[in-house]
Amino acid sequence: MRPFKFIKAEDVDSAVSDISTNEQAKFIAGGTNLLDLMKIDVMQPRNIIDITGLGLNKIEETGEGGLRLGALVTNADTAYHEEVHKKYPILSHAILAGASPQLRNKATDGGNLLQRTRCYYFYDTTTPCNKREPGSGCSAINGYNRMHAILGASEKCIAVHPSDMCVALAALGAVVQVEGPEAKRAIPFDNFHRLPGDEPEKDTNLLADEIITSIDLPPEGFAENFAYLKNRDRASYAFALVSVAVGLQMNNEKIEEARIALGGVAHKPWRDKKAEALLQNKAATMENFQKVADEILKEAKGYTYNKFKIELAKRSIVRALMQAAKID
Numbered sequence: 001m002r003p004f005k006f007i008k009a010e011d012v013d014s015a016v017s018d019i020s021t022n023e024q025a026k027f028i029a030g031g032t033n034l035l036d037l038m039k040i041d042v043m044q045p046r047n048i049i050d051i052t053g054l055g056l057n058k059i060e061e062t063g064e065g066g067l068r069l070g071a072l073v074t075n076a077d078t079a080y081h082e083e084v085h086k087k088y089p090i091l092s093h094a095i096l097a098g099a100s101p102q103l104r105n106k107a108t109d110g111g112n113l114l115q116r117t118r119c120y121y122f123y124d125t126t127t128p129c130n131k132r133e134p135g136s137g138c139s140a141i142n143g144y145n146r147m148h149a150i151l152g153a154s155e156k157c158i159a160v161h162p163s164d165m166c167v168a169l170a171a172l173g174a175v176v177q178v179e180g181p182e183a184k185r186a187i188p189f190d191n192f193h194r195l196p197g198d199e200p201e202k203d204t205n206l207l208a209d210e211i212i213t214s215i216d217l218p219p220e221g222f223a224e225n226f227a228y229l230k231n232r233d234r235a236s237y238a239f240a241l242v243s244v245a246v247g248l249q250m251n252n253e254k255i256e257e258a259r260i261a262l263g264g265v266a267h268k269p270w271r272d273k274k275a276e277a278l279l280q281n282k283a284a285t286m287e288n289f290q291k292v293a294d295e296i297l298k299e300a301k302g303y304t305y306n307k308f309k310i311e312l313a314k315r316s317i318v319r320a321l322m323q324a325a326k327i328d
């Protein structure tokens, strides 16, 4: 690990000021991803700004009837919070499907959004990787790409976002509150993470001098009809090959609204709102679920070792919709 300067921020304003004025600076809270990346020389910040004392560790009701998750609330405290568990069970289930208890006790909600891909080549500094070193090439496209993207990839990068929590937040339609030197702004979850395009080094639309202060959950939590389904190579402490978060608004046998988000398939949690709309005012049947699964995957592209994910994703969508509609 390279030497770095350690700065303790006292409040949000000073944290924003510190990151704006210190070269190659990074915030640290739980440190569950950043420290690993620093130890293996994938990231080399010169300044580390400790934000653990900013007081962003509360879960509060919003005026609109939703919940505000402070950016520094731990993943474990979020998953086991009474209101989250009761009103947004899809989020609790997704968080508890990820990482390990030790990591969930340390990792924060804001940090979860900013974790880096687990592409093997990104972590191997002896190989080319456009995300780690722009312009160097992508080792995964013609390499071992079992865990990689089948949707929204580019010729520069086929990495996937590794989070479970973010898949549920995408389905719920959360909003990320951020603060920068000039202003505060609210970023709809769909616009927070990016597709790789020509700049795979950029994972999100958060600016370098902005800090996440909270994640706001809307009033509707899909507590009656939901599912979080995660397919992975082993039963615990493994990233998703394909995961699916589903929330349904049902009126007797009919679906009034469907939310479907996929993890492990793209550079960001994947939602296809046009495909979701195919289920509006439709009966909860296997046939209708298969149609929407086919639509979501219609432009999917597999690589040498991950083609199986296309069929796996279709079946996972159908299965998760059946669980959410309670018809299995």
Ligand code: SF4
Pocket (backbone or CB within 6 Å): 117, 119, 120, 121, 122, 128, 129, 130, 131, 132, 137, 138, 139, 140, 141, 156, 157, 158, 159, 200
């Ligand atoms: Fe790097 Fe992305 Fe290619 Fe992985 S898929 S090697 S992260 S450029």
